[in-house]
Amino acid sequence: MAYMRAKSGHRAGGNALGGHFLKAPEPGQSRLCDPPVKAGKQSRLRLVRIKITDVESCFMPMRELDMDAILDSLKKVQSRRILSIEERPSQAEAEAAVSTLLKWMGEDVEREGLVDTPKRVAKAYRELFAGYDQDPGEALGRRFEEVGGYDDMVLVKDIDFHSHCEHHLVPIIGKAHVAYLPDGCVLGLSKIARTVEIFARRLQTQENMTAQIAHTIDDALQPRGVAVMIEAEHMCMAMRGIKKQGSSTTTTCFTGAFHDQSMEQTNFLNLLRMSKE
Numbered sequence: 001m002a003y004m005r006a007k008s009g010h011r012a013g014g015n016a017l018g019g020h021f022l023k024a025p026e027p028g029q030s031r032l033c034d035p036p037v038k039a040g041k042q043s044r045l046r047l048v049r050i051k052i053t054d055v056e057s058c059f060m061p062m063r064e065l066d067m068d069a070i071l072d073s074l075k076k077v078q079s080r081r082i083l084s085i086e087e088r089p090s091q092a093e094a095e096a097a098v099s100t101l102l103k104w105m106g107e108d109v110e111r112e113g114l115v116d117t118p119k120r121v122a123k124a125y126r127e128l129f130a131g132y133d134q135d136p137g138e139a140l141g142r143r144f145e146e147v148g149g150y151d152d153m154v155l156v157k158d159i160d161f162h163s164h165c166e167h168h169l170v171p172i173i174g175k176a177h178v179a180y181l182p183d184g185c186v187l188g189l190s191k192i193a194r195t196v197e198i199f200a201r202r203l204q205t206q207e208n209m210t211a212q213i214a215h216t217i218d219d220a221l222q223p224r225g226v227a228v229m230i231e232a233e234h235m236c237m238a239m240r241g242i243k244k245q246g247s248s249t250t251t252t253c254f255t256g257a258f259h260d261q262s263m264e265q266t267n268f269l270n271l272l273r274m275s276k277e
């Protein structure tokens with residue numbers, strides 16, 4: 001299966017990622033924005049790989065991936081703004097919007113089964129999208145420096161998550177595997193799963209989510225390297241459009257030593273492969 005590479009400087013003229021990642025936050029930008037990369041620090045996102053595995057791949061063409069579009073969306077990862085509470089519509093307005101959608105579908109919103117549906121949908125959305133009100137960097141918590149000289153890979157695998165694609169608002173269901181190479185300190189293991197959860201509870205593309213997790217850990221811990229792999233099924237592919245059930249998309253993001261040293265990357269991939277055998 002071919003991997004497609006998206007490197008910094010992929011396009012003619014280069015630096016497709018760097019300039020935007022180094023951009024300082026705008027005045028008044030919400031505190032809950034994804035953490036900006038500190039000025040002067042080179043972006044360490046060097047490689048994002050995407051693989052579409054399909055159960056019947058021999059009968060259908062490889063899905064075309066527009067790498068320029070992916071790079072453009074990655075550029076925006078760090079500057080994505082989250083609306084402040086004051087900028088958001090009210091609960092009543094959200095419920096009215098759900099009611100409008102139901103009527104647009106052809107439903108009689110007055111019937112018994114639907115009377116409380118707008119309220120329930122708004123409440124469910126609060127929970128499913130709770131990640132907008134949480135700071136993934138803060139969720140990583142404190143760093144522990146008593147590691148007894150341990151500097152080998154820390155891998156947290158099979159972190160289940162449910163997210164929603166930002167194009168159709170339908171579920172993305174998958175697993176994240178996250179590893180880092182400590183440089184003098186480590187994170188609480190549950191905190192990595194918590195960070196995955198926060199990013200999952202926002203509208204996502206799998207590519208962005210992979211990069212966001214890697215960058216957040218990179219910024220918070222400053223380890224020797226971070227590796228993130230996400231394997232997920234997109235309901236927008238299974239339920240609509242090409243209706244391909246059982247296909248899964250794999251994305252990876254490697255920073256630091258995981259990018260620079262093929263041995264570290266191979267160790268990470270081997271550990272994941274061994275756990276599946």
Ligand SMILES: [Zn+2]
Nearest residue numbers: 165167168236
């Ligand atoms: Zn979608």
